[in-house]
Amino acid sequence: MQWLLWSITFEFLCLEQSVLNLSNNGFNGSISPSISSLTHLTALSLANNSLSGEVPDFSIASLQVLDLSDNNLTGTVPRSLARFPSSAFLGNKFAPENFSLPSVSPIKEASKGPKLSKSGFGIVIGGCVLLLGLIAFLMVVWHLKKESRNEDLQRADKKEKEVKGSQGGNGNGSLVFFEGCSLAFDLEDLFRASAEVLDKGTFGTTYKAALEDSNAVVVKRLQGVVNVARREFEQQMEIVGRTIHENVVPLRAYYYSKDEKLVVYDYFNQGSVSSMLHAKRADRSPLDWDSRLRIAIGAARGIAHIHAQANGKLVHGNLKASNTFLNHQRYGCVSDLGQAAVMVSPPMKSGGYNAPEITDTKKVYQASDVYSFGVLLLELLTGKSPTHATCGNEIVHLVRWVSSVVQEEWTAEVFDMELLRYPNIEEEMVEMLQIAMQCVAKSPEQRPKMAEVVKLVENIRTGERRL
Structure with missing residues (x-):
């Protein structure tokens, strides 16, 4: 399987394509270092294979999407890939610390000037420089924490607004339920629910959400692939919601916002x-x-x-x-x-x-x-x-x-x-x-x-x- 992966990479290099999706193919062996030569690559997925060994340091400036999840990769995550979210590396054998972003210290070593022998003046100047650097560092930390707190408050405020009227039926930042749904939950319940990835399909990622009342639902996240206006989306969901049949899994609810589109179905514990x-x-x-x-x-x-x-x-x-x-x-x-x-x-x-x-x-x-x-x-x-x-x-x-x-x-x-x-x-x-x-x-x-x-x-x- 490894030689096949290398062969596909070589053919891909010759074609100069921008998206390479080799997920769910049962590939094993190591990731080919020749991937570094794919200078036109914008998206790479090697998820759900049996790849092992360390991840090569392929620094591709054009790469925007990466998914190496659910393999047997070991070692450390190269610094060139640290800009991608931790979800891109889940399901491997990396040490936990490899998922933390590299820390950057705002204090850099001051350039050293000529020594002033037998002079206390130099010592005083050096002390002042260190003190000013420490103050600057503390101010940066304080500013970052303040920004983080403001972002948290904004997210909390947004969530609160979305949760209010979550069964109001207008889809304005809330869950829209269909008639006949006996489930009782809102958007906040979904945020709090423990989630398990069930499938990464062609139309988005599907999760099992375990609600606090012991019920479980399936939530499919359509973010990034929807290409219709809000009204058209709502009209399509209304048609689907009215399609009731014992051999069609009913759509229980949907959610629409600028940045997130969700659909909610029943969960089948026996699997697909x-x-x-x-x-x-x-x-x-x-x-x-x-x-x-x-x-x-x-x-x-x-x-x-x-x-x-x-x-x-x-x-x-x-x-x-x-x-x-x-x-x-x-x-x-x-x-x-x-x-x-x-x-x-x-x-x-x-x-x-x-x-x-x-x-x-x-x-x-x-x-x-x-x-x-x-x-x-x-x-x-x-x-x-x-x-x-x-x-x-x-x-x-x-x-x-x-x-x-x-x-x-x-x-x-x-x-x-x-x-x-x-x-x-x-x-x-x-x-x-x-x-x-x-x-x-x-x-x-x-x-x-x-x-x-x-x-x-x-x-x-x-x-x-x-x-």
Whole structure:
């Protein structure tokens, strides 16, 4: 894996691109020192890999965003990277003191003049200089503390104003709750809640917030990626808030301010379908065929319901296994609805879920959701991620791989080995595979509508065994 990382870095150097995102790839070994040669680099993410060793001192003046979190890096953080927040280095083996910013003393050593031998006058002058320096230092410290106190008071005042009327429903610096939400909390409760990072996705970072009343909610932070005016954002959230269905995770609340945009959902303690399929075996129980079929049926019903809203114009735009959960009946339930409509542009690197037309048009369509659903079906059938690395470190795209295997008439090799223990399901798996291949057709016009897909998936299981 290390040679692959070095190779990618070299290719990137040749292309002179400005953003390098190699997160979530399972890379190991050390970080290539050749990164220092990427003089055009503005953003670098190597998060969620298995990189080890010390961080090289790559001083890149253009670099504005850095994320080295969740690796096995050791040693010290180079001084050239001390300008980045501590969150860029979390989840490694750095000593705690490496996260504190370098202190800068306002007192510098005075230049030494010629000695005045046998003269007390020089001693007096030196003492005065030291005394004046000490006074200047104390004044600087006092001034900094005063500024810090003023900033704290301003933040506290801002927070107090935001919390007031937090259920007023106008979104003016407050949480806006939707009808039917039984949760009782405000913005101050969220500020006080202990937070755990659940996912760093294409549309922002998702946190689990543990509230003081023992309830937990999911908060997604959209800061920095929203590209619509306040009114358009609120209108989109209102549409999402009114989209109520047992197979769609409800939006409970949202928050809008100039510097922060948050959306709040229910928390599912069993985790996402992605974690159920791809977590380490020691951390999960294998998903049986009935469970996978329920996930497919539920997700299909949820997407079909979404497509029927807003006069048949609503699009999910970010369907994937990490945004799919199980409802109380253990059917698939889709989350993150509506966020694609308020983002700068659809994610170009969505881990293999994006339909081909998104790359060309930079827009999402209902047919694009059908494609993403087809990828989810293939994921359930194969147990493989939409993009994954082979033993030889070759990156494989799931749709292409399945297509090539099916063309060679080796269909049996497609299915997840964990499913082979269950008897009498071969025909049902082949039916789901056929539906998935219709959904991932290259041309949007060749894909079925989601209402039709629901019927096809529901009819996989017939008779007394029907779910």
